[in-house]
Amino acid sequence: MTFNRLISSLFVIALVFLTASAQTEKAPQRITFTRGAIVARATGFLRGIRDEAWFVLRASAGQHARVEIKGRGATRGVLVFPSGKQDGGPGGLIYDDNIDETGDYKIRVTESSMANAWRGGFTVTIEMLPRGQSSQASDLERYVRKYPAGLFRGVPALKIRLRELLGASYKLFFDRMQVEIPIEKDGDTIVARGCMAHQCTIEEAILAIDPAGKLYVALKFNSRFSKTFPGDRSRLPDALKRVMEH
Numbered sequence: 001m002t003f004n005r006l007i008s009s010l011f012v013i014a015l016v017f018l019t020a021s022a023q024t025e026k027a028p029q030r031i032t033f034t035r036g037a038i039v040a041r042a043t044g045f046l047r048g049i050r051d052e053a054w055f056v057l058r059a060s061a062g063q064h065a066r067v068e069i070k071g072r073g074a075t076r077g078v079l080v081f082p083s084g085k086q087d088g089g090p091g092g093l094i095y096d097d098n099i100d101e102t103g104d105y106k107i108r109v110t111e112s113s114m115a116n117a118w119r120g121g122f123t124v125t126i127e128m129l130p131r132g133q134s135s136q137a138s139d140l141e142r143y144v145r146k147y148p149a150g151l152f153r154g155v156p157a158l159k160i161r162l163r164e165l166l167g168a169s170y171k172l173f174f175d176r177m178q179v180e181i182p183i184e185k186d187g188d189t190i191v192a193r194g195c196m197a198h199q200c201t202i203e204e205a206i207l208a209i210d211p212a213g214k215l216y217v218a219l220k221f222n223s224r225f226s227k228t229f230p231g232d233r234s235r236l237p238d239a240l241k242r243v244m245e246h
Contacts, residue, residue: 027054039125048111058103064097067125068094071122073118074114074116075111075122076094077124080106082103109122137212141185147181148194162215169229173219175205176205179197180194189210189239191208193206204225205219
């Protein structure tokens with residue numbers, strides 16, 4: 001990674017490292033976004049089923065918030081609005097919608113009471129998009145019949161999430177998007193695909209975005225789709241499977 005790219009990445013992703021001593025409801029750990037960033041991450045530690053960790057961040061009405069929790073074990077998260085109303089659910093993606101209040105939002109993280117108790121660390125990832133932007137499939141329909149490059153320019157958070165999903169395969173994905181095919185809508189799923197220059201049908205990439213905005217990717221190497229993300233092919237959207245089969 002070049003120095004300039006590293007600096008650019010730092011402006012896009014804010015990493016927040018937290019200590020366990022300031023994560024109570026009365027003294028939540030504040031999460032702040034680096035200037036120009038749309039994503040921040042916070043880490044914490046849970047010591048059992050009765051333990052909890054609290055975070056707080058400031059946001060404005062009209063923004064699109066996406067809050068995801070990943071832990072060593074099963075978690076549960078709650079987003080508390082400035083007015084006191086709440087939304088959330090089991091760990092993973094606990095919130096992905098526009099927010100309608102301006103002020104401090106709190107996030108409560110606990111272990112899931114529906115699973116075995118555990119002890120260990122967790123990460124909260126918060127994506128806060130500007131007004132009018134969303135990565136949900138219903139909000140991306142305006143890009144249907146347009147080329148994927150326009151989608152990535154219009155919704156830059158998608159590239160950030162792709163980097164997190166694909167890891168070392170991120171470059172392989174975009175290497176296979178050199179020749180782009182207009183975006184399609186298959187049922188309620190958005191499908192973007194392309195291929196490597198002079199290697200179509202041999203080296204290809206497919207991105208599917210389900211109604212909740214979850215990303216799925218398939219990569220073709222030497223005429224065979226040999227990598228999928230998430231890796232469990234039985235959980236891939238039918239729309240993605242159909243494109244892979246043709």
